[in-house]
Amino acid sequence: MYFTVYVLLLAPAVLVAAGPTVSRYLAPAAAVRVLTCLTAVAAGATVWALTVLAVGGLAHTAQVQAYAHSSPRRLAAADPVPYGFGVIAAALLATALVRLAATRWHRARELRALDAVRARPAAGDLIVLPADHADAYALPGRPGRIVVTVGMLRALPVDERAVLLAHERAHLTHHHHRYAAIAQAAAALNPLLGRLRDEIAFGVERWADEAAAEAVASRELAARSLARAALATTCLPGPPPALAYLRHRIAARVGALRATGPTSRRRRVWPAAVAALATAVALADATVALVRCLNTLLP
Amino acid sequence: MGEHARDQRRESGALEAEVMAVLWAEGVPMTAGQVHTALGASAPVYKTVLTVLGRLHGKGLLERERVGRAHAYVPRRGPADEVASEMNQALVRGADRFAVLQRFVDGLDPDDERALRDLLDSRD
Numbered sequence: 450m451y452f453t454v455y456v457l458l459l460a461p462a463v464l465v466a467a468g469p470t471v472s473r474y475l476a477p478a479a480a481v482r483v484l485t486c487l488t489a490v491a492a493g494a495t496v497w498a499l500t501v502l503a504v505g506g507l508a509h510t511a512q513v514q515a516y517a518h519s520s521p522r523r524l525a526a527a528d529p530v531p532y533g534f535g536v537i538a539a540a541l542l543a544t545a546l547v548r549l550a551a552t553r554w555h556r557a558r559e560l561r562a563l564d565a566v567r568a569r570p571a572a573g574d575l576i577v578l579p580a581d582h583a584d585a586y587a588l589p590g591r592p593g594r595i596v597v598t599v600g601m602l603r604a605l606p607v608d609e610r611a612v613l614l615a616h617e618r619a620h621l622t623h624h625h626h627r628y629a630a631i632a633q634a635a636a637a638l639n640p641l642l643g644r645l646r647d648e649i650a651f652g653v654e655r656w657a658d659e660a661a662a663e664a665v666a667s668r669e670l671a672a673r674s675l676a677r678a679a680l681a682t683t684c685l686p687g688p689p690p691a692l693a694y695l696r697h698r699i700a701a702r703v704g705a706l707r708a709t710g711p712t713s714r715r716r717r718v719w720p721a722a723v724a725a726l727a728t729a730v731a732l733a734d735a736t737v738a739l740v741r742c743l744n745t746l747l748p
Numbered sequence: 749m750g751e752h753a754r755d756q757r758r759e760s761g762a763l764e765a766e767v768m769a770v771l772w773a774e775g776v777p778m779t780a781g782q783v784h785t786a787l788g789a790s791a792p793v794y795k796t797v798l799t800v801l802g803r804l805h806g807k808g809l810l811e812r813e814r815v816g817r818a819h820a821y822v823p824r825r826g827p828a829d830e831v832a833s834e835m836n837q838a839l840v841r842g843a844d845r846f847a848v849l850q851r852f853v854d855g856l857d858p859d860d861e862r863a864l865r866d867l868l869d870s871r872d
Contacts, residue, residue, distance in 0.1 A: 502834060503867050569829070570807060570809055571769070571837055572768035573762055573764035574762075575765035577768060577769070579825055591853070595765065597773050603772075605773075607786060607787060610766075610769050611766065612763070673867070673868060676864040676867050678870060683861060699857075700857070700859075700860040700864070
């Protein structure tokens, strides 16, 4: 029965491997939702497997035995996790939780600092910053805002500016920051899930690109706006942005907009769905095993 | 509030953003007529542009001066703008910002740069 715990530990690797297929065969909005589910299931599997192993393994220590008045033989029968595994699992679990806490803390601090920008008077949902470099982003929260520098506004002709505003507005109306937050938390819990986080980051941009193309009723116009904005940012001062993976994919986004509109081919994502379902079953089984172990410990 | 009223309110917010973007991009005082022209094909009727300009002025976002019989509008800049701008500059250069805010574009690879220039040149 404890075999399922080890299945859970392998699940994130399998789910990460399914990521590219999901991105490729689903339209961006559907892909982001499915990828976010996969990453949440994978993070859950990681945490739960480590918890079960830690409880099972550490139950062998003398103090726990004395406290629980359980017989070592009965425990061994219910729970074949070696003590060493328990120690390693507990250490990994603690590391994962510390990383998650650190990520959450950084995020809260950055959002608080950005409140100063959010507090600026807005025209509708737009805040313009009088800076010469080209930059634009969606600032989620209440109220959500589109922040654009004067440098970016001047770099684009009026119809391409409409694409930019529609793109950022799509981030806000579809609550893209929530998918981003889940992806980031999952990657903090299990670094293997960084690949899925990158897929989600790209999917979210593609989703907003498609929404903007629809808003201005022209994929070609959306592609040109994106290309021009990207070229305008090449004269950005300071060190290059940390998110290098997005940089490599501007050309991919422009290319996707110049191709025909995306359609979902759901049959192709069956393997990913089956992997997620199998993980969910393994999660349930491991939970039963944990309960059995605790029952033996605390009769 | 009905569906229609909500749609209208969202529309007017988007319109305020577009008008403000035009005024910042041009950077010179503009009359309602000039803003209307600059908005191009997607422009609403002239009267709506006039209303939006009045609303933005009421919010303290625009300064206006008399030019003949019309008003010319220009974005109001204060010291707080510069501070917010500098702070923004420092912040968005930070570490993993993906989870905090979503940007339009995040820099570019030199190889892609030429391809994108070609794309724009083919139509300009």
